[in-house]
Structures are given as C-alpha cells and as structure tokens.
Amino acid sequence: MFVVEMEGITKRFGAFVANDGIDLRVKRGEIHALLGENGAGKSTLMNILFGLYQPDEGSIKINGKPVTISDPNEAVRLGIGMVHQHFMLVEPFTVTENIILGKEPRRLGFLDLKRAEEEVRRLSEQYGLQVDPRAKIRDISVGMQQRVEILKTLYRGADILILDEPTAVLTPQEIDELIEIMKRLVREGKTIIFITHKLKEIMRACDTVTVIRRGKMIDSLPVSETDESRLAALMVGRDVSFTVEKAPSQAEKAVLEVEGLVVKDNRGLDAVRGLDLEVRAGEIVGIAGVDGNGQSELLEAITGLRRVEAGVVRLNGKDVTNRKTRDILRRGVGHIPEDRQKRGLVLDFSVGENMALITYDQSPFARGIRLRYPEIFAHARRLIEQFDVRTPDERTAARALSGGNQQxxxxxxEVDRDPDLLIAAQPTRGLDVGAIEFIHRRLIEQRDKGKAVLLISLDLDEIMKLSDRIAIICEGKIVGWVDPETVTEEELGLMMAGGKGEGAKS
Structure with missing residues (x-):
C-alpha cells in the first residue's frame, strides 16, 4: 500500500524548472530516501507535499485518495509533518512552548502548560527521544533541537514524516542516534521520507531510494539492491571518485602562528586554553575533535570575530591579535565559516552581491563610492559556472538557494580570492558527493599553489583524506599531532575523547 503517490509533478519558478514531471511512490512503514545533488529539486518536491508550494502540473494521493494540499495546515490534517533543514524554533521558549505553539491545550480558557508538558514527556518517552520538556531551546544542542522539531510533528499527529537533510548539522554520534530514532518511529507505525545526499546514511537507514537529478526522477529501487558507487553515479550522472589524490606536501614558511591562545565562550568560560598552533605554506592542517571543544572559538579568535584574552595570533609574521575582521581578511585570510547563514552570507542580498561581499569597495567592483553592478554580476556569472552553483541567475537572493548551493x-x-591562509570550517557540510569531490580538489589545489589551509571538520574521513598533519583538540588545547598516513580512526577517536593515542607531537 502506497501512503504517498505523487505523479507527474512539475514546478516552475519563472523559466527555471525545479521539478520536471517527477513520480514518487512511498510505501507505508518504510524509510524512503529522496537522493539528489544540491539543487536537484528534492526540497521543492517535499515542499509541494507539505503544501508550501503548489504544483504547476501533476497530482497527489495520500493513502490512495486524491488530495489537494493547499497549505501546511491541510498537510497536517492529512497526517503529514515536515522537519526543515533550518530549524524553526523560538530560542527563548522552552521545548514544550515550541512544540505546542499554535495548538496550545487550554483549561477554563487558560493555557494548560502542565498538561502540555506531560504530553510532550509521554511522546518523548514513547519514541525514545529523551527530551526535557522544560529546557530552553537556546540551552540545548543542535541534535536535541532536531528532536524537538520531530516532536512538533508527532504532537500534531503526523504519520508521514518528511526529514529535510536532517543530518547536515549533526555530529557523528547524533547521526547514529537519529538513525535509531527513525527506525523506532517506523516500528511504531510511522512512514519517513528522508531527503539526503549522504550515501552511507542511505545504506544504513533506508529501505527504498528514489534518485532525482536536475529536476527529473532518474530511478527508484530497493536499497538492498544497490551500493554507494551506483547511487553516486545515478545522482551526478557520472562516476565519482571516493579517494583524494594528492602529492606529498612541500611545506615551507609558517603562515599562521598561534601561541598561548586563551579565548572565552559566550558564558565567560575558557573555551581555548593556552593553545599553540602552526600552519605552513603548502600544507593542510586538519583539526580533529569532538564538537564543542573550542574549535569554533579558536576560528573566531583567528579571524577577529571573538576577543583574544591572552596569547598571540601572527599572519605571515605580523601580529594580528584582536584586529578587526575586515583587516584580517584583507591581509590574506579566507574564511569558510561553519554556519553559512549566520556568518557567510547576507541572505537577502543577491548571489552576485554575496560573491563580492569582501571586495565590494575595491576595483573593479567600485568606483569611488559607487558600486559597479555590471562588473559585480559578470564576476558572479564566472564563479557560478566555475563552481556549479545551481541558481536561476546571479540576481537571485541567496535565501532562495538550497543549503548546499549557499555553501x-x-x-x-573565498577560494577565488586566493588567500595566503584559507580557513575551512565544515567546508562540505550539506554538499553532495559530486560537490564534495570538487571542493576537496580545490582545497588541494590551494595547498599545491603554496597556500596554507586550516581545515576543521567533524567528518574524520575528510580530515584523514585531506590533511598533511592532524592536530587533536580536546578541552580547548592541542593534545597531540598525528600523521594521517599512519594513524587509525580508532586511535584518532581515542585521542579526541581525551585518551592517549600513538601520535607524537610534530
């Protein structure tokens, strides 16, 4: 029995065709992966199923009955819930207040918060979500916030859950926990549509996979009858290499020197504690660590986004400690931040304006105080083609792009600026395998041109493939250095957790 049948779905945005006659059939009680490149049309298709968009052509059946899903309220009435890639939570509110928002239980005309908390606790225990109903959203982890979003759909009675890129911002441990939650939801009678481009997670968690490429449905098949290589080829239309080819590093002079760095977090506690670090021209230094061990504060201190309490940061031998971010970037630092929406983009600016965000006041983009938009947009068109950014045009607002294309x-x-030091924090978060292959190649190219690259990633596979040296960070300190050619993932994981590995300091 199919719980969802979408037939011939077409959706256009002006001349751009996001969905082109797509068919999708989802069986009751399965985890069904919707796989595709960044900008392939996955989220658009699911936004149609959730009533956020209306299809230009095609039809939808839920539990065998033809339906018109005019808005999200109608989708909820039909038992459909959606957890979006970027969470929609009110940070000062509690978990319970977020979950019941818009559907508050009342007693004698007043909000019955006690009953609401009891219902949230019951749902949390039933599905193994382990969420504290009274916790404030701003005080809980990203993984826990995602559980709150799932609880919001369950509280509203959803039987069909759409999870849009749910693992994009999770740690490896949180991904494992989410997969267990998904399997438990299915055992409890739910059906899950899992939007993703991560092949390992599909192989681990899903029953069926439907592949979309450039707005068209390519194939739908049982996961048990395929493998990662075949899925990658179906997704991008060519064979994809899962290995990174690179020559031995020819490291030269130090570009970045960090000595005795002390940085506080938002609570006023030491997040970075007397840290020393050196990155040389012609090498990629990877920083491996469990999330929350000072990585974010370290990068923000280096790039001028957070105050240094003690210690020194040098760039090409010159002290840049506590200088303004603009000054640091213009001294030859490129920064790919871990949060593209908060730190990397002005979402309401166009793609073209965002691509000139650092150099907008310099030639050829400005003449005096006037911006030269023909040059800004010509520059953007070149980068859009070079980096395969899926966007209707360079004038489109960055907000309208998929998460991967925003990245x-x-x-x-940042790469086009050709900086002396490129800081890449989670550079491939939210990207598909084809884009990951491309970005890895560009990082290696920067290194081979004699540039210094500082890589921070929660993906150990990425750290081990790209790095020439790996620094392990734990509780705000570099606790060891290892050679990626000889260290194992197990040794690396042990050192990240504060244990003693085999790596020697270098």
Missing amino acids: KVVIAR
Missing part, C-alpha cells in the same frame, strides 16, 4: 557561494567567494 558553494561562500566557497567560491
């Missing part, structure tokens, strides 16, 4: 805009801007 490509940031990477294109």
